[in-house]
Amino acid sequence: GENVEQHPSTLSVQEGDSAVIKCTYSDSASNYFPWYKQELGKRPQLIIDIRSNVGEKKDQRIAVTLNKTAKHFSLHITETQPEDSAVYFCAAPYTGFQKLVFGTGTRLLVSP
């Protein structure tokens, strides 16, 4: 079916540690994988995305890796800061790329 599995559902780290969130998708035709961050009481916003022609993409402290063979992709946050605390959603496109299916979200808590 069209689903995206996301783990873990909650993640607590100390400031300065790294955080990793993993997602698995089911449609082998999917070739675009965005990550959204939703701070408490705010709208989700795109923080990084990756297309299937690359295996890794970095943007400062954030990186995303993609393994098309295994159909999973991961978000890596290094040197975490309290302002990284939020809910993170992964997503993948289905049905001819007309709709985006989201994972169930990971609540990241970074403690000072």
Add this chain to the structure above:
Amino acid sequence: DGGITQSPKYLFRKEGQNVTLSCEQNLNHDAMYWYRQDPGQGLRLIYYSQIVNDFQKGDIAEGYSVSREKKESFPLTVTSAQKNPTAFYLCASSIAGVYTGELFFGEGSRLTVL
């Protein structure tokens, strides 16, 4: 100031009543979407529209209806047939389909059924 606007931000409804949530965008985007957000369930797609006068059911369309008469507007009606309507509703838009890039979300509408 370009963006996507949802209203109302909070809405209370009695059982058996229909309610319409407004979504307007001035980004000149072709595609618009409605998602429902419940705790622990992520964002689930209700309806989406790629072009004016056309829309498709998402994964949880039962009890909902939409219209797309204008490019900038995509209202969602929560009907009395929706068995558990209390939720946070997010509208989004994109240039032309999800593969082309970022979804821009509104600030959401929180519906509570009394």
